[in-house]
Amino acid sequence: MNALAATNRNFRLASRLLGLDSKLEKSLLIPFREIKVECTIPKDDGTLASYVGFRVQHDNARGPMKGGIRYHPEVDPDEVNALAQLMTWKTAVADIPYGGAKGGIGCNPRDLSKSELERLTRVFTQKIHDLIGIHTDVPAPDMGTNAQTMAWILDEYSKFHGHSPAVVTGKPIDLGGSLGREAATGRGVVYATEALLAEYGKSIKGMTFVIQGFGNVGSWASRLIHEKGGKVIAVSDITGAVKNPNGIDISELLKHKEATGSLKSFSDGDSMDPNELLVHECDVLIPCALGGVLNRENAADVKAKFIIEAANHPTDPEADEVLSKKGVIILPDIYANAGGVTVSYFEWVQNIQGFMWDEERVNMELKKYMTQAFHNIKNMCQTHDCSLRMGAFTLGVNRVARATILRGWEA
Ligand SMILES: NC(=O)C1=CN([C@@H]2O[C@H](COP(=O)(O)OP(=O)(O)OC[C@H]3O[C@@H](n4cnc5c(N)ncnc54)[C@H](OP(=O)(O)O)[C@@H]3O)[C@@H](O)[C@H]2O)C=CC1
Numbered sequence: 138m139n140a141l142a143a144t145n146r147n148f149r150l151a152s153r154l155l156g157l158d159s160k161l162e163k164s165l166l167i168p169f170r171e172i173k174v175e176c177t178i179p180k181d182d183g184t185l186a187s188y189v190g191f192r193v194q195h196d197n198a199r200g201p202m203k204g205g206i207r208y209h210p211e212v213d214p215d216e217v218n219a220l221a222q223l224m225t226w227k228t229a230v231a232d233i234p235y236g237g238a239k240g241g242i243g244c245n246p247r248d249l250s251k252s253e254l255e256r257l258t259r260v261f262t263q264k265i266h267d268l269i270g271i272h273t274d275v276p277a278p279d280m281g282t283n284a285q286t287m288a289w290i291l292d293e294y295s296k297f298h299g300h301s302p303a304v305v306t307g308k309p310i311d312l313g314g315s316l317g318r319e320a321a322t323g324r325g326v327v328y329a330t331e332a333l334l335a336e337y338g339k340s341i342k343g344m345t346f347v348i349q350g351f352g353n354v355g356s357w358a359s360r361l362i363h364e365k366g367g368k369v370i371a372v373s374d375i376t377g378a379v380k381n382p383n384g385i386d387i388s389e390l391l392k393h394k395e396a397t398g399s400l401k402s403f404s405d406g407d408s409m410d411p412n413e414l415l416v417h418e419c420d421v422l423i424p425c426a427l428g429g430v431l432n433r434e435n436a437a438d439v440k441a442k443f444i445i446e447a448a449n450h451p452t453d454p455e456a457d458e459v460l461s462k463k464g465v466i467i468l469p470d471i472y473a474n475a476g477g478v479t480v481s482y483f484e485w486v487q488n489i490q491g492f493m494w495d496e497e498r499v500n501m502e503l504k505k506y507m508t509q510a511f512h513n514i515k516n517m518c519q520t521h522d523c524s525l526r527m528g529a530f531t532l533g534v535n536r537v538a539r540a541t542i543l544r545g546w547e548a
Pocket residue numbers: 278279280281282322349350351352353354355373374375376399411425426427428447448449474475477478
């Protein structure tokens with residue numbers, strides 16, 4: 138099932154549990170605006186290359202639309218649409234005053250030089266600058282983009298609208314970024330994991346973890362789990378996977394990745410088949426890369442007891458069903474990875490206030506939001522006798538539905 142069909146299905150299940158009116162259901166599902174632009178840039182060798190860029194603005198009932206921009210060869214309109222919708226429910230689950238959006242460019246950032254990436258980002262910004270803004274739609278990093286990408290968007294946007302640091306989040310600190318934003322999604326994943334494990338009388342210390350993806354989210358989650366005494370026994374990136382049953386020394390792995398750009402040939406572990414990683418024996422599996430990686434092909438073989446969805450929509454509905462029947466506890470993406478957008482919100486608030494918080498305050502507030510959201514999800518699970526995924530969806534959808542009704546439809 139493609140990402141959009143899967144997301145729509147989860148939304149509809151939540152809508153039925155909440156007993157939403159069918160017209161309201163339809164209006165919540167249809168995106169506010171879908172933007173598709175062609176971005177042509179001169180390559181370093183003088184030839185021209187064209188890329189298609191998307192920004193889907195899903196809903197703004199609760200505030201400005203918010204969500205990352207992804208650079209990846211598999212970016213397509215349906216996936217961006219699904220990711221934008223997930224942002225609407227995620228910001229509502231986190232209870233931050235935003236709606237949802239997502240963007241992307243179909244390109245492989247690994248094949249582009251830094252100056253090509255800069256040109257592409259600037260052309261994309263030129264094409265969408267009228268449709269984003271501090272109080273309309275605020276982009277941030279996602280897969281394949283980072284603080285530097287946000288700096289280019291900020292610079293290009295400011296040429297049209299004047300200096301506007303709050304138009305993007307996840308910026309470099311020197312341009313108004315927030316302390317703690319880079320680590321925030323991984324840190325939020327760890328707070329979410331702690332909240333879940335505590336329900337089962339468990340903690341991170343001594344448990345075994347398998348992590349797919351070692352970019353922003355995966356590397357920070359690995360590092361913080363390692364610091365808390367969790368045993369990270371297998372990790373992968375696009376180049377391969379590494380395992381060590383005694384626990385990988387994550388600080389050494391970070392140095393190796395920094396030096397070589399890859400997890401390959403790491404001396405403190407054995408290489409493994411990346412396809413085997415998701416079904417490797419462990420207590421907790423944390424997908425931190427692409428969507429749809431847990432599917433009908435591998436779900437029955439998953440051995441983890443807990444799955445923390447740090448990636449967006451890593452589990453397709455068929456896998457969800459198989460895993461639930463097996464008793465695997467899944468912490469859903471719209472809660473588990475909400476730490477990133479929550480600290481993006483803190484960054485935006487700091488930019489608007491013109492006042493910078495210290496990192497301790499950022500992390501403390503993040504923990505407060507993540508813990509509160511977990512308790513709210515648990516309450517929805519009790520009210521509707523449902524899974525954590527439906528608990529999170531009903532929480533988010535209900536908040537957006539209430540805001541939509543309050544705003545009304547009168548022209
Ligand atoms: N950044 C953020 O704040 C947030 C991100 N997310 C989600 O988290 C996920 C990861 O995002 P982020 O860490 O920012 O992205 P990055 O681009 O920083 O990292 C992605 C990682 O995934 C790896 N990867 C890519 N393809 C594969 C594959 N087929 N198998 C194994 N690993 C693979 C990459 O490998 P390599 O290192 O070799 O390139 C990289 O390590 C995405 O689903 C994103 O939507 C969710 C909330 C917020």
